Amino acid sequence: MKESMSFRRFMIYILLLTTLCGVLLFFVQSKGYRRGIAGIPTPRFSDAAGTFEETIDGTRFVMRSVSGYEIEGLVVHTRNYNDGSASNQLSPKDLGLAWGKIAEYNDRVDFHWSHGDRYLYFWQPQDNQIPNGDRWYDMQYQCSNNHVIPANDRVRKQIGLITTGDHVRLKGYLVYIKGYKDGKLVMTWDSSTTLYDSGNHSCEVFYVTDVEFIL
Numbered sequence: 001m002k003e004s005m006s007f008r009r010f011m012i013y014i015l016l017l018t019t020l021c022g023v024l025l026f027f028v029q030s031k032g033y034r035r036g037i038a039g040i041p042t043p044r045f046s047d048a049a050g051t052f053e054e055t056i057d058g059t060r061f062v063m064r065s066v067s068g069y070e071i072e073g074l075v076v077h078t079r080n081y082n083d084g085s086a087s088n089q090l091s092p093k094d095l096g097l098a099w100g101k102i103a104e105y106n107d108r109v110d111f112h113w114s115h116g117d118r119y120l121y122f123w124q125p126q127d128n129q130i131p132n133g134d135r136w137y138d139m140q141y142q143c144s145n146n147h148v149i150p151a152n153d154r155v156r157k158q159i160g161l162i163t164t165g166d167h168v169r170l171k172g173y174l175v176y177i178k179g180y181k182d183g184k185l186v187m188t189w190d191s192s193t194t195l196y197d198s199g200n201h202s203c204e205v206f207y208v209t210d211v212e213f214i215l
Contacts (some may be wrong), residue, residue: 036107043159073097
């Protein structure tokens with residue numbers, strides 16, 4: 001009888017532990033988590049020319065490449081855009097990515113990352129809150145907000161899986177976009193082409209052709 005009770009308790013413990021692990025795994029995958037990663041390099045630009053087109057709900061988007069772009073980054077925040085508008089179907093997600101010292105110190109300095117409507121917001125720490133005597137002035141441009149445009153269904157699915165805490169490498173093109181409906185220009189959307197800007201028009205409009213998850 002004692003052996004039977006012990007076995008039953010053991011199985012209950014295993015069931016509870018499995019359930020707890022499942023809940024934790026779901027939380028991490030769906031909500032993401034905060035961490036720091038050292039040694040992530042600066043994004044790379046390259047010469048590139050080309051035009052991509054996509055038509056969504058009667059809006060024809062003409063995307064002109066202004067630079068090749070490759071970024072490895074720590075995902076510090078994400079936001080999905082699901083209102084069904086043509087532009088948000090074209091670019092369904094924003095990715096806040098960090099590299100350099102910001103990515104390294106992200107687990108020790110709470111930058112209070114958040115997204116507004118197509119904006120990435122963060123808190124600027126005082127220099128005495130940054131480890132190792134580093135200065136905010138030297139690291140303030142080591143993050144970016146990326147309006148990602150999947151090049152195909154495979155990339156769209158991969159982008160849909162990206163969440164806070166992931167370490168990713170994305171390749172593709174920075175683009176200038178013009179949207180036409182019924183032959184009329186209805187929108188323009190131009191990418192930043194420098195890492196050293198902030199505020200309006202400082203986000204990367206990023207036509208993504210390749211996604212890699214780095215462990």
